[in-house]
Amino acid sequence: MKKLIIISPGKVTSINLAVQLEKIFRQYIEIQPYCLEDDFDFDMTNALVVLSSPQAIDARIQSLMNDGLNYIIARRVINHRYIAELLSLPKATEVLLVNDRAESTFQAITQLQALGVNYIKYYPYYPGIAAYPELDIAVTVGEPHLVPYGIKKVIDIGTRQIDITTVADIAKRLGLMDALGSRLSSQYIHEIIGLLNRINDSAKEMKVISDRLRTVANCLTKAIVYIDKDGNIITGNQELYNLLECSHEDIIGKNLKDVLPEISGSDINSEKVDVLLIRGKQLLVTSRVVKGTGSEDGIIYTFEKSEDIEKNEHELRRRTTNVARSKYYTFDDIIYKCSNMDKLIEKVKAFAHTDSTILIQGESGTGKELLAQAIHCASKRANGPFVPVNFAAMPMSLLESELFGYEEGSFTGAKKGGKRGLFEEAHGGTIFLDEIGDASLEFQCRLLRVIQERQVRRVGGLKEIPIDVRFIAATNRNLTEEIKKGNFRADLYYRLNVLPVRTLSLRERKEDIPVLADYFLTRYSDGSFNKIKDVLHEDAIEALLDYDWPGNTRQLENAMEYIASLGSKNRKLERSELPEYLINDFDKTETSILKDLLGESMVWILEKIKNSEGLGRRYIAELAKKEGVQLTEGQIRSLLNSAEQLGFVKVNTGRKGTVLTDKGIKILTSISNNGKMGGKIGN
Template sequence: METLEFVVRIEFVDRPSLGYDIFQRFEVHHIDKVGMEVSPELGMMIKFRCSSKEEAKALIQDLKTVHGVISVGLRDHMPYEDREQELKTILNSVSEGIIAVNKEGKITHINEVASRIFHTTWEEALGLDAEMIFEANPPILETLRTGASYSLKERKIRKGNKTIHFLTSGVPILNDKGHIIGGVMTIKDYRQIEEILSKVERKPFAITFDFIVYQSHRMKQLVETAKTVAKGNSTILLRGESGTGKEMFAKAIHMESPRSQSPFIPINCAALPDTLLESELFGYEEGAFTGAAKGGKKGLFEQASGGTLFLDEIGEISPHVQVRLLRVLQEGMIRRVGGAKEIPVDVRIIAATHRNLEEMIGSGQFREDLYYRLNVIPLKIPALRERAEDIPLIAHALIRKIAKKLGKSEIHLTKESMDLLITQPWPGNVRQLENTLERILNIIDNAEIKPQLFYEWTDLTPKKPLSEPEDDDTLIKIPVYEEWPTLKEIVAEVERQVLLKVLETHHSSRKAGKVLGVSNTTILNKMKSYGIGE
């Protein structure tokens, strides 16, 4: 027999046993209650099942006779169903996949985007273990155990004959006592990332922090700091070796700032001669020099009004331009080349350099007062070799980008190749890694990149283990006569030989101490103990 569901709203005056009397009427009519909610605003809401409308009407008439009941009416939904529908609408309105799990790791919510990514439906996924969707060891289970969030973990899973490639981030859900009661995952289909990247390539300044690939704690701290300082207007100085991504950071800071809708204008200070750089930055008046445009020209400070001016390679500017730049930073005013009028400018400065500005100040190449004006918020981007744990993520992202540009299908690194990349010093940082991978992808004719390709086509070499010395000169020899020396004597002899070897190439106790990881005083004491002259 078909069953029908109804929701009644009961307005009442509270009294003892009112709930019991209402429930008794349901029992008398042999009608099952499905759910109930009570609130001061809505009164009592009860959802029930019965076989016909006539049974429902009879129950409602009977409920009206209960002492304390003011009115009884029908509603379309229970309040919790309205809230559930509202939540479902919100979850389905976002562009990312969203999946929520309870503390046992069972799925409690999944939006339409996530259902589409994983080729399932809301009905099929609800109540499933997370492992049924994500395969073995989904990272959200670690979050449920430890409470630690994770960000942009890349995963590939197989479902039937399809490969699902996605990035996932997750956070724990805590109750008011701080206990973990579940977790929420966001899912990004990698095709979405590629579409965004293609848009970024067409609009080169629309880069945000989402495009900086990392998983290391050091980079996480740097990005969080950069996001915080982006909200202000203070000058930022980006430090880091060539190829570490200083311009990408500058663009991301601009996009995170209140100035994001205004221009972001970069200029490489090392790429222009002194006079041309000055006219580019400050503009010029008509007739300022031979060849000057009629009517003069706005400089980059004026063009970037309300936005951000990125001064790359700031360590290369001449003393003359340093003086003019210092004046802008101090007074917020510029004067065009050949002009007398002071022009106010509202521009945030982000500068960048790979040079050691402190040494340049000492040698008189860089003004100390300008350095302090630029170094208000210093951000140092670590070299790639200092965050080797980021290399796998970066390499995968670069391979996808390059393969798409070359029109090649999916290509991946073997474990041995990835291990090789991780052990390299990468003096050119991410730029060198990208160039290396692009060279390999141009000559590869299969889907797998093996180490031999790097040995044949690049300068990469296997890292030699420290346990395999190149010659006998690196061996420590312990003299043994009639009897074995004591362990204390062996240790002393090893120390003596190591000190002698290091001091051959590092001719001071201070330098030797730096190599061996001890203080200058320790080295001096050891040298005195073993009769070694500095």
């Protein structure tokens, strides 16, 4: 790490200057203060030396400079943050100006006068001065221990600080302008505005005050005009001149009615808000009376564009919505009793404690985003942002600028100052890439680089911005199939599929249907019904349990909202009153045909494989013999070959045996849920 060395003639000054620079640079460099009486034991080859003034250059410093010392001679100014008490002194007050050296004493007097504190009479005082008047008040720039005996009041305005240009020069020499440039300028402006707020009417002449106030007014985005009680224009800001397409000199002194006839009047006692059409633009015009404040009586008018108001309102709503949505679903919000769900939740909870990328795959309506939010809330990033991005809902033309952000002027319509992207917004938290299977191949390439490098570059930008985010992706597509079709990059799939999670459909967790149905019914009936048995006949409940629920939990929720709207405490709903899709027998007929085509022997074998982690044909033959099923080992081999060709099973060699594929699970689940199996096959 580089060192920043502060050298001044006196120890107090070097320490105070080091404190100032510590506030700006401490996280980047080490700062050490020295005075001319100290031994210079620092490494010159790895240090930037800041000399407090030319008077800090003695013989040793000069020798080091001759040897190539990397140095800066600081420009220093009065620390305007501490001059409030000085500003309150009456005009023509006589004071001693106390400092450690003659040169710095006269510099301090000159700078105070330049700041506008020139109504006070200063007398220099420094160690060794031959003569000075005996006064009651002393003003010192950080050297109160040098104030002579007998002074009744001491005003310490602090050590003269290193000015903004020197600070910027230091940052440039250290290669820190990119990191600190905007912060330095905003801090400087903030301090200047603070100074203007503390200067009272007696501190400066009217012209000086006007110049300062005009600078502040020109920083505002609203147009402002200040008129006197007769309606004559006293001043305005740059936004006003832009609106009227004129200069300062064109309108100052003219009457407002001649310049802006759209404004109805200049009654000094009126305050109102109007929406007026001025120069072809719809503007909100606000007038405020200025009276009895020490300034000239009159009215200040402000003009605000309607589009700016709409933007501000939109931003306020967006931020308010984000605040309101600060609470996300947790694992406690996931309702289930099924053992398969219990295993899934336990696995996902373990994943939540890591920082690895998670890929959630499952059918629509199975709660993939709910699971992602729960993972975020259980992770070490719970206090950070959770930023969802839906690739199916966002136009690809906007996706890049929304995710990566953009720099000012990078394209038509880019807002001034640029915009942070969603990756940057998610810094320190989790970004949820929903429906990732819908992303274009071009965008997949950029996303892969972000996941690998953990850096983003804004549209139109040149520098890489590091991000610290956890990636959770989700899709209802079969990504392995999409890879075969050329629709999804294999390298991105492997980057995302570090911790794979497959959500369960309602067909795979049938015992959760009553629990979820009760929960949704209670919510949509506002507590009027807490159990489906309170509002449905048994045949209607059986229809709910037998239905395949292709839309999963989301479809079940919609059905409960429908039932809650029809429910009555006077009678229970019949099966025929359920939504049409619940009582249509097409699915059952189709399942019956499928079962007949496959045969009961095939269904029996698939059922046995489903309830295991993999079976060999010999073990299946033993089960058949044990249960009285008339199947030989040869028949079982033939059936397994057929099942493999249909894509229902995957035949492994060795101990793994034969296992069901996703397709096999779906087929078997559909058959077993909609067709009651009973009796012994072959009997």
